[in-house]
Amino acid sequence: MLYTYKFFCTRESLKGIRAFVEATLKLYVLSEILLNQLILAVDEICANLIIHAHHCNPADTLELTIENTNGDIYFEIHDRQQMNFDWQAYQKPDIQELVKTGRKGGMGLLLVSSVMDDVEVKPEGEGSIWRLHKQIEADVKRPVA
Amino acid sequence: MQVNTSAEDNYYRIALDGELDASSAIAFDAVLQEAVETGHHHLLIDCQRLTYISSAGLGVFMSHVQEFEEKKIQMIIFGLTTKVLNVFQILGLDQLLHITATEPEAKAQLNALHL
Numbered sequence: 507m508l509y510t511y512k513f514f515c516t517r518e519s520l521k522g523i524r525a526f527v528e529a530t531l532k533l534y535v536l537s538e539i540l541l542n543q544l545i546l547a548v549d550e551i552c553a554n555l556i557i558h559a560h561h562c563n564p565a566d567t568l569e570l571t572i573e574n575t576n577g578d579i580y581f582e583i584h585d586r587q588q589m590n591f592d593w594q595a596y597q598k599p600d601i602q603e604l605v606k607t608g609r610k611g612g613m614g615l616l617l618v619s620s621v622m623d624d625v626e627v628k629p630e631g632e633g634s635i636w637r638l639h640k641q642i643e644a645d646v647k648r649p650v651a
Numbered sequence: 652m653q654v655n656t657s658a659e660d661n662y663y664r665i666a667l668d669g670e671l672d673a674s675s676a677i678a679f680d681a682v683l684q685e686a687v688e689t690g691h692h693h694l695l696i697d698c699q700r701l702t703y704i705s706s707a708g709l710g711v712f713m714s715h716v717q718e719f720e721e722k723k724i725q726m727i728i729f730g731l732t733t734k735v736l737n738v739f740q741i742l743g744l745d746q747l748l749h750i751t752a753t754e755p756e757a758k759a760q761l762n763a764l765h766l
Contacts, residue, residue, distance in 0.1 A: 517673055520672050521670065521672070524672075538733065539733065539734050542703070542735075543737070543741075546738060549705050550705060550706055553672070553673040553706075553707065556673075601713075601742060601744070601747070604713060605713055605716045605717055606717055608714045608716075608717050608718060609710075609714060610676075610680070610713075611706075612710075613709055613710060613713070613742060614705070614706035614707075616742060617738070621741065
Protein backbone atom coordinates (compact mmCIF):
# COMPACT_ATOMS: atom_id res chain seq x y z
CA MET A 507 0.00 0.00 0.00
CA LEU A 508 1.32 3.42 -0.98
CA TYR A 509 0.36 6.52 1.00
CA THR A 510 0.97 9.98 -0.47
CA TYR A 511 1.05 13.46 1.04
CA LYS A 512 1.76 16.66 -0.90
CA PHE A 513 2.73 19.83 0.92
CA PHE A 514 3.89 23.41 0.44
CA CYS A 515 7.43 24.49 1.29
CA THR A 516 6.69 26.34 4.51
CA ARG A 517 7.83 25.63 8.06
CA GLU A 518 4.17 25.42 9.04
CA SER A 519 3.81 22.33 6.83
CA LEU A 520 6.00 20.29 9.17
CA LYS A 521 3.23 19.70 11.68
CA GLY A 522 0.99 18.24 8.98
CA ILE A 523 3.81 16.07 7.65
CA ARG A 524 4.38 14.58 11.09
CA ALA A 525 0.67 14.00 11.58
CA PHE A 526 0.50 12.20 8.22
CA VAL A 527 3.45 9.93 9.07
CA GLU A 528 2.03 9.16 12.49
CA ALA A 529 -1.44 8.41 11.15
CA THR A 530 -0.02 6.13 8.46
CA LEU A 531 2.34 4.24 10.75
CA LYS A 532 -0.34 3.78 13.36
CA LEU A 533 -1.72 1.14 11.02
CA TYR A 534 1.04 -0.98 12.53
CA VAL A 535 1.94 -1.71 16.11
CA LEU A 536 5.26 0.06 16.62
CA SER A 537 6.91 1.03 19.85
CA GLU A 538 6.40 4.66 20.81
CA ILE A 539 10.13 5.31 20.46
CA LEU A 540 10.48 3.76 17.02
CA LEU A 541 7.38 5.56 15.78
CA ASN A 542 8.81 8.87 17.01
CA GLN A 543 12.20 8.15 15.42
CA LEU A 544 10.61 7.51 12.03
CA ILE A 545 8.52 10.68 12.29
CA LEU A 546 11.70 12.53 13.25
CA ALA A 547 13.68 11.24 10.26
CA VAL A 548 11.02 12.33 7.78
CA ASP A 549 10.58 15.67 9.55
CA GLU A 550 14.32 16.36 9.35
CA ILE A 551 14.59 15.72 5.62
CA CYS A 552 11.47 17.73 4.87
CA ALA A 553 12.65 20.62 7.06
CA ASN A 554 16.03 20.63 5.29
CA LEU A 555 14.43 20.72 1.87
CA ILE A 556 11.87 23.36 2.84
CA ILE A 557 14.36 25.67 4.54
CA HIS A 558 17.65 25.18 2.72
CA ALA A 559 16.67 24.04 -0.78
CA HIS A 560 13.41 25.96 -1.22
CA HIS A 561 13.98 28.85 1.18
CA CYS A 562 10.46 28.46 2.57
CA ASN A 563 8.90 29.44 -0.77
CA PRO A 564 5.17 28.66 -0.38
CA ALA A 565 4.81 28.41 -4.17
CA ASP A 566 6.99 25.27 -4.16
CA THR A 567 5.67 21.83 -3.26
CA LEU A 568 7.14 18.50 -2.24
CA GLU A 569 5.60 15.06 -2.09
CA LEU A 570 6.03 12.37 0.57
CA THR A 571 5.16 8.74 0.01
CA ILE A 572 5.17 5.90 2.54
CA GLU A 573 5.24 2.26 1.57
CA ASN A 574 5.40 -0.83 3.74
CA THR A 575 6.55 -3.98 1.99
CA ASN A 576 6.60 -6.96 4.32
CA GLY A 577 8.07 -5.04 7.23
CA ASP A 578 10.33 -2.80 5.14
CA ILE A 579 9.15 0.77 5.45
CA TYR A 580 10.17 3.15 2.68
CA PHE A 581 9.73 6.91 2.89
CA GLU A 582 10.31 8.89 -0.28
CA ILE A 583 10.40 12.66 -0.48
CA HIS A 584 10.07 13.80 -4.07
CA ASP A 585 11.51 17.16 -4.99
CA ARG A 586 10.61 17.66 -8.65
CA GLN A 587 12.49 20.95 -8.94
CA GLN A 588 15.95 20.43 -7.53
CA MET A 589 18.74 17.91 -7.26
CA ASN A 590 20.22 19.37 -4.16
CA PHE A 591 22.34 17.00 -2.12
CA ASP A 592 25.09 14.42 -2.53
CA TRP A 593 24.42 11.95 0.29
CA GLN A 594 27.50 9.91 -0.59
CA ALA A 595 29.67 12.94 0.09
CA TYR A 596 27.95 13.73 3.38
CA GLN A 597 30.36 13.84 6.30
CA LYS A 598 29.00 13.47 9.79
CA PRO A 599 29.78 16.48 11.98
CA ASP A 600 31.59 16.18 15.29
CA ILE A 601 29.17 16.95 18.13
CA GLN A 602 31.90 18.44 20.34
CA GLU A 603 32.85 20.79 17.53
CA LEU A 604 29.22 21.89 17.16
CA VAL A 605 29.10 22.64 20.89
CA LYS A 606 32.33 24.64 20.75
CA THR A 607 31.16 26.80 17.89
CA GLY A 608 27.64 27.26 19.26
CA ARG A 609 26.21 26.29 15.90
CA LYS A 610 22.48 25.58 15.93
CA GLY A 611 22.32 23.40 12.83
CA GLY A 612 24.14 20.29 11.75
CA MET A 613 22.40 17.56 13.72
CA GLY A 614 19.42 16.83 11.47
CA LEU A 615 21.08 14.53 8.96
CA LEU A 616 23.09 12.96 11.77
CA LEU A 617 19.82 11.98 13.45
CA VAL A 618 18.46 10.64 10.17
CA SER A 619 21.52 8.51 9.50
CA SER A 620 21.40 7.23 13.08
CA VAL A 621 17.79 6.07 13.06
CA MET A 622 17.35 4.81 9.49
CA ASP A 623 18.87 1.65 8.04
CA ASP A 624 19.54 3.18 4.61
CA VAL A 625 19.39 6.63 3.10
CA GLU A 626 19.88 7.50 -0.55
CA VAL A 627 19.30 10.49 -2.77
CA LYS A 628 18.61 9.75 -6.42
CA PRO A 629 18.00 12.01 -9.40
CA GLU A 630 14.46 12.08 -10.75
CA GLY A 631 14.07 14.14 -13.92
CA GLU A 632 15.28 17.61 -13.02
CA GLY A 633 14.69 16.88 -9.37
CA SER A 634 15.51 14.26 -6.80
CA ILE A 635 14.13 11.60 -4.50
CA TRP A 636 15.21 11.14 -0.92
CA ARG A 637 14.62 7.49 -0.05
CA LEU A 638 14.72 6.38 3.59
CA HIS A 639 14.46 2.72 4.55
CA LYS A 640 13.79 1.05 7.88
CA GLN A 641 13.32 -2.64 8.56
CA ILE A 642 10.60 -2.80 11.19
CA GLU A 643 9.39 -6.38 10.97
CA ALA A 644 10.48 -7.24 14.49
CA ASP A 645 8.52 -4.32 15.85
CA VAL A 646 5.36 -4.99 13.91
CA LYS A 647 3.40 -7.38 16.05
CA ARG A 648 0.28 -7.10 13.98
CA PRO A 649 -1.62 -4.64 11.80
CA VAL A 650 -4.05 -2.67 13.91
CA ALA A 651 -7.56 -3.99 13.28
CA MET B 652 4.17 25.50 20.72
CA GLN B 653 3.77 27.72 23.76
CA VAL B 654 6.70 28.96 25.80
CA ASN B 655 5.79 30.18 29.28
CA THR B 656 8.23 31.80 31.65
CA SER B 657 8.14 32.60 35.34
CA ALA B 658 10.62 33.72 37.96
CA GLU B 659 10.45 31.85 41.25
CA ASP B 660 12.86 32.06 44.18
CA ASN B 661 16.30 31.87 42.61
CA TYR B 662 15.12 30.10 39.49
CA TYR B 663 13.91 31.21 36.11
CA ARG B 664 11.53 28.63 34.70
CA ILE B 665 10.88 28.16 31.00
CA ALA B 666 8.03 25.74 30.30
CA LEU B 667 7.68 24.24 26.83
CA ASP B 668 4.22 23.13 25.78
CA GLY B 669 3.78 21.36 22.44
CA GLU B 670 6.18 20.55 19.61
CA LEU B 671 9.67 22.04 19.36
CA ASP B 672 10.56 21.88 15.67
CA ALA B 673 12.08 24.02 12.91
CA SER B 674 9.01 26.23 13.06
CA SER B 675 8.93 26.88 16.81
CA ALA B 676 12.62 26.68 17.76
CA ILE B 677 13.18 30.33 16.87
CA ALA B 678 10.71 31.45 19.55
CA PHE B 679 12.29 29.24 22.20
CA ASP B 680 15.76 30.49 21.32
CA ALA B 681 14.58 34.09 21.70
CA VAL B 682 13.15 33.33 25.16
CA LEU B 683 16.35 31.60 26.24
CA GLN B 684 18.45 34.48 24.95
CA GLU B 685 16.26 37.00 26.73
CA ALA B 686 16.60 35.07 30.00
CA VAL B 687 20.37 35.33 29.72
CA GLU B 688 20.32 38.99 28.78
CA THR B 689 18.14 39.84 31.76
CA GLY B 690 20.69 38.27 34.09
CA HIS B 691 19.17 34.93 35.04
CA HIS B 692 21.80 32.36 35.99
CA HIS B 693 19.65 29.42 37.14
CA LEU B 694 17.41 28.12 34.41
CA LEU B 695 14.85 25.36 34.82
CA ILE B 696 13.51 24.04 31.53
CA ASP B 697 10.19 22.34 32.19
CA CYS B 698 9.56 19.79 29.44
CA GLN B 699 6.67 17.91 31.01
CA ARG B 700 4.35 19.10 28.23
CA LEU B 701 6.91 18.92 25.43
CA THR B 702 5.52 16.33 23.01
CA TYR B 703 8.14 16.42 20.25
CA ILE B 704 11.63 17.70 19.54
CA SER B 705 13.60 17.80 16.29
CA SER B 706 17.21 18.76 15.59
CA ALA B 707 16.17 22.42 15.48
CA GLY B 708 15.07 22.15 19.10
CA LEU B 709 18.18 20.21 20.10
CA GLY B 710 20.22 22.88 18.32
CA VAL B 711 18.80 25.60 20.57
CA PHE B 712 19.92 23.74 23.69
CA MET B 713 23.33 22.79 22.30
CA SER B 714 24.13 26.22 20.87
CA HIS B 715 24.09 27.69 24.39
CA VAL B 716 26.20 25.05 26.15
CA GLN B 717 29.52 26.82 25.61
CA GLU B 718 28.09 30.26 26.31
CA PHE B 719 26.44 29.09 29.55
CA GLU B 720 29.67 27.51 30.70
CA GLU B 721 31.58 30.71 30.10
CA LYS B 722 28.95 32.86 31.83
CA LYS B 723 28.47 30.36 34.68
CA ILE B 724 24.81 29.91 33.86
CA GLN B 725 23.25 26.65 35.02
CA MET B 726 20.48 25.08 32.97
CA ILE B 727 18.63 21.97 34.09
CA ILE B 728 16.14 20.24 31.82
CA PHE B 729 13.47 18.13 33.51
CA GLY B 730 10.29 16.19 32.77
CA LEU B 731 11.23 14.77 29.37
CA THR B 732 8.91 12.03 28.15
CA THR B 733 10.55 8.76 27.14
CA LYS B 734 10.32 9.43 23.41
CA VAL B 735 11.65 13.00 23.67
CA LEU B 736 14.51 11.90 25.94
CA ASN B 737 15.34 9.24 23.34
CA VAL B 738 15.97 11.95 20.74
CA PHE B 739 18.60 13.49 23.04
CA GLN B 740 20.08 10.03 23.60
CA ILE B 741 20.43 9.16 19.90
CA LEU B 742 23.37 11.57 19.60
CA GLY B 743 24.52 11.32 23.20
CA LEU B 744 23.38 14.84 23.99
CA ASP B 745 21.94 13.67 27.31
CA GLN B 746 25.56 13.33 28.44
CA LEU B 747 26.38 16.93 27.56
CA LEU B 748 23.37 18.54 29.22
CA HIS B 749 22.00 18.44 32.76
CA ILE B 750 18.79 16.39 32.59
CA THR B 751 16.69 15.13 35.48
CA ALA B 752 13.40 13.25 35.63
CA THR B 753 11.52 15.50 38.04
CA GLU B 754 11.34 19.12 39.12
CA PRO B 755 12.54 18.45 42.72
CA GLU B 756 15.56 16.63 41.29
CA ALA B 757 16.19 19.53 38.94
CA LYS B 758 16.10 22.02 41.79
CA ALA B 759 18.34 19.83 43.93
CA GLN B 760 20.86 19.56 41.12
CA LEU B 761 20.72 23.28 40.49
CA ASN B 762 21.37 23.94 44.16
CA ALA B 763 24.25 21.47 44.16
CA LEU B 764 25.80 23.11 41.10
CA HIS B 765 25.29 26.53 42.62
CA LEU B 766 27.09 25.53 45.80
